[in-house]
Amino acid sequence: MTMDLAPGHDEETRLAALAVLAQQVRELMDAVVLTEADEDEVTSVTAELVALTERLNDARRERPLMPEFAPDGTFRHLGNAVTGACNPHALPLVIEHTPEGSQADLEFRPTHEGPPNSVHGGVSAMILDHLLGHAVATSGRAGMTGTLTIRYRQPVPYGRPVVGTAATTRAEGRKTWADGTISLPDGTPLVEATGLFITPSLWVEAASD
Numbered sequence: 001m002t003m004d005l006a007p008g009h010d011e012e013t014r015l016a017a018l019a020v021l022a023q024q025v026r027e028l029m030d031a032v033v034l035t036e037a038d039e040d041e042v043t044s045v046t047a048e049l050v051a052l053t054e055r056l057n058d059a060r061r062e063r064p065l066m067p068e069f070a071p072d073g074t075f076r077h078l079g080n081a082v083t084g085a086c087n088p089h090a091l092p093l094v095i096e097h098t099p100e101g102s103q104a105d106l107e108f109r110p111t112h113e114g115p116p117n118s119v120h121g122g123v124s125a126m127i128l129d130h131l132l133g134h135a136v137a138t139s140g141r142a143g144m145t146g147t148l149t150i151r152y153r154q155p156v157p158y159g160r161p162v163v164g165t166a167a168t169t170r171a172e173g174r175k176t177w178a179d180g181t182i183s184l185p186d187g188t189p190l191v192e193a194t195g196l197f198i199t200p201s202l203w204v205e206a207a208s209d
């Protein structure tokens, strides 16, 4: 089904409503991993969710929302798995561009559990991948991750504020390197990352056309 909107429909209002839905689904996911409801209640809730899923699928897109510029000119990617306000998988990460690079205040959720009481290492890596990629992109040298090396120094807690930072370290041709960390608010490093980002040859060719 196509997603053409009726004339006069306010797409920004619809997207805002979708972001609220995505946040509710995040809370639903936490409720699922934390519930101790009995089998009958779980089965009943599942039936309601099946019905809700069918209602949303009545107007299903072929793919998630694409990167775009919002009406106020800011870049956004509402369907992104890390930053997308309309993607329940995303925290969503809100990244600030600082003089040092990229920074985000974040709080993981019970849904992100890996080892008991701490965040799954792959989730931390995903966040750092994106933060490093953001620092690289805002340096004007956007690229795809070629390699990502992670050092896990201490378990990352969920349900508590932590801070993510990233900055580029050097560049050579189409390659840009960046470092980043997830730390406690007092600066204690929990996870460190270094990555190589490569501007795809296809992007360079497209830009010169």
Ligand SMILES: CCCCCCCCCCCC(=O)SCCNC(=O)CCNC(=O)[C@H](O)C(C)(C)COP(=O)(O)OP(=O)(O)OC[C@H]1O[C@@H](n2cnc3c(N)ncnc32)[C@H](O)[C@@H]1OP(=O)(O)O
Pocket (backbone or CB within 6 Å): 075, 129, 130, 131, 132, 133, 134, 137, 138, 143, 144, 145, 146, 147, 174, 175, 196, 198, 199, 200, 201, 202
């Ligand atoms: C505000 C905005 C916010 C926007 C913020 C957005 C942030 C997004 C952050 C998320 C980023 C991701 O997760 S991206 C998703 C994960 N990554 C991917 O899917 C990438 C998949 N791989 C590819 O698409 C491709 O292999 C590329 C683009 C990496 C390279 O392809 P290519 O362009 O054809 O490059 P190629 O000519 O082969 O190689 C160029 C040079 O790089 C080297 N090289 C190539 N690949 C690699 C590699 N993986 N690791 C090391 N080195 C490599 C080659 O040896 C060569 O070195 P030399 O001989 O010149 O020395």
